[in-house]
Amino acid sequence: MSIDDQLARLDHHDPEFGRDPYVVYSAMRERCPVAHSEAHGGYWLVAGYDDVAGILKDDYTFSSAQGVTFPSVVGANPVIPIEVDPPEFFKFRRMLNPWFSPARIASWEPAVREITTSLLDGVAAAGEIDFVQDFGRLLPGIVTLRFIGLPEKDVVQWLDWIHQLLHFSIDDPESTVRVGLQCYGAMWQEMSRRREAGETHQDDLLGFLLHTEVEGGRRLLDEQIMGIVFLMLFGGLDTTGAAISNALWYLDHHHGDRRKLAEDFSLIPDAVEEFLRYEAPVQGLHRVVVKDTVIGGCPVSAGEHLYFLMGSANRDEREFDDADSVILDRKPNRHLSFGVGAHRCLGSHLGRLQFRVALEEILTRMPDFRLDRENCHRWADVGIVCGFTNLPATFAPSGPA
Numbered sequence: 001m002s003i004d005d006q007l008a009r010l011d012h013h014d015p016e017f018g019r020d021p022y023v024v025y026s027a028m029r030e031r032c033p034v035a036h037s038e039a040h041g042g043y044w045l046v047a048g049y050d051d052v053a054g055i056l057k058d059d060y061t062f063s064s065a066q067g068v069t070f071p072s073v074v075g076a077n078p079v080i081p082i083e084v085d086p087p088e089f090f091k092f093r094r095m096l097n098p099w100f101s102p103a104r105i106a107s108w109e110p111a112v113r114e115i116t117t118s119l120l121d122g123v124a125a126a127g128e129i130d131f132v133q134d135f136g137r138l139l140p141g142i143v144t145l146r147f148i149g150l151p152e153k154d155v156v157q158w159l160d161w162i163h164q165l166l167h168f169s170i171d172d173p174e175s176t177v178r179v180g181l182q183c184y185g186a187m188w189q190e191m192s193r194r195r196e197a198g199e200t201h202q203d204d205l206l207g208f209l210l211h212t213e214v215e216g217g218r219r220l221l222d223e224q225i226m227g228i229v230f231l232m233l234f235g236g237l238d239t240t241g242a243a244i245s246n247a248l249w250y251l252d253h254h255h256g257d258r259r260k261l262a263e264d265f266s267l268i269p270d271a272v273e274e275f276l277r278y279e280a281p282v283q284g285l286h287r288v289v290v291k292d293t294v295i296g297g298c299p300v301s302a303g304e305h306l307y308f309l310m311g312s313a314n315r316d317e318r319e320f321d322d323a324d325s326v327i328l329d330r331k332p333n334r335h336l337s338f339g340v341g342a343h344r345c346l347g348s349h350l351g352r353l354q355f356r357v358a359l360e361e362i363l364t365r366m367p368d369f370r371l372d373r374e375n376c377h378r379w380a381d382v383g384i385v386c387g388f389t390n391l392p393a394t395f396a397p398s399g400p401a
């Protein structure tokens with residue numbers, strides 16, 4: 001089949017595509033950087049760095065109000081602020097920004113380290129770990145629930161719910177509705193508990209959202225609060241776990257790079273950016289065209305759907321030298337893994353913090369880890385999240401570091 005025929009049928013949710021999307025991206029950038037596929041009722045796929053960045057930066061031409069996944073996995077109640085277009089969007093974003101500022105997130109480092117070390121120390125003596133099941137999914141799960149102010153004991157339940165909603169909603173819409181209602185029920189329960197107990201503290205995000213005032217002294221509506229909390233869970237859990245898992249997969253192959261990082265932790269922040277570039281946890285996002293325009297020389301019309309590929313943009317040789325190689329200290333590194341423009345990831349500093357601390361503590365406790373590569377598995381659908389579901393490993397057992 002010719003590349004044009006393949007692109008005409010391309011479906012970013014297809015497990016076949018997910019097996020090696022980078023081959024397809026490379027062919028697209030070379031031959032057809034803006035391609036039309038007939039899948040999902042028809043949509044455009046955009047592969048080049050400049051075009052992807054241009055779409056991300058232009059919220060007046062490209063709307064996210066119909067969801068950033070395609071087809072959308074989110075229900076009738078919008079998740080906020082990602083599914084709100086300007087100018088209304090700015091009201092929410094301004095309200096939330098201080099919660100995610102670099103200084104505020106830096107104050108989370110002791111908590112992130114404490115959660116990281118207690119998870120790793122729990123398995124250190126055994127000499128065996130599944131880096132996803134025992135660690136990579138739990139760290140962002142616990143951090144995000146603490147940040148929001150939802151009970152941490154429910155972390156596994158929340159992870160299961162969010163996975164169902166993100167990964168299985170297209171194939172199993174009935175369960176998705178049921179799980180969505182369970183999520184709203186759990187949020188509602190905590191909001192009601194706080195109201196009945198007369199709690200007015202604002203030291204977690206939920207407390208802030210319950211008591212803050214927007215425009216003209218009005219409180220947020222309950223559905224708006226739940227839309228914001230939902231987005232933190234969608235945005236914070238699988239993405240961060242996937243990023244950590246992709247780096248560990250790479251380091252399992254590349255012992256020289258692993259040694260460099262283990263010997264000098266000051267290299268880790270740049271390495272984190274490079275791992276994020278090399279395998280974008282969010283490979284692509286969806287927008288709807290609001291007014292007729294041209295992308296990369298290709299006319300697109302109002303009402304059409306776009307799926308633009310940060311996973312491809314991050315490998316574009318016109319932006320990154322030797323784009324298919326990991327260069328630990330790559331500079332500059334203007335990767336698009338957190339997006340760019342108004343909707344740029346609100347949680348990027350929190351995601352980076354967890355990623356850095358996870359690498360530091362893993363390389364301290366188990367620098368010799370070896371993955372059981374035969375039994376490592378990725379999410380089959382890279383159209384949702386690009387990362388692993390299982391990374392079983394062994395290492396020399398030790399006591400707590």
Ligand code: HEM
Nearest residue numbers: 081082235236239240243281337338339343345346347351
């Ligand atoms: C490595 C980890 C992460 C990656 C790769 C990632 C990726 C992204 C991307 C690509 C966007 C842009 C969406 C768009 O333009 O439509 C985004 C937005 C967002 N992310 Fe993240 N994210 C990560 C971690 C987090 C964390 C830890 C949180 C919060 C706890 C979070 C919360 C959000 C929120 C709230 C938005 C929406 C911002 C807005 O619409 O203004 N993310 N993220």
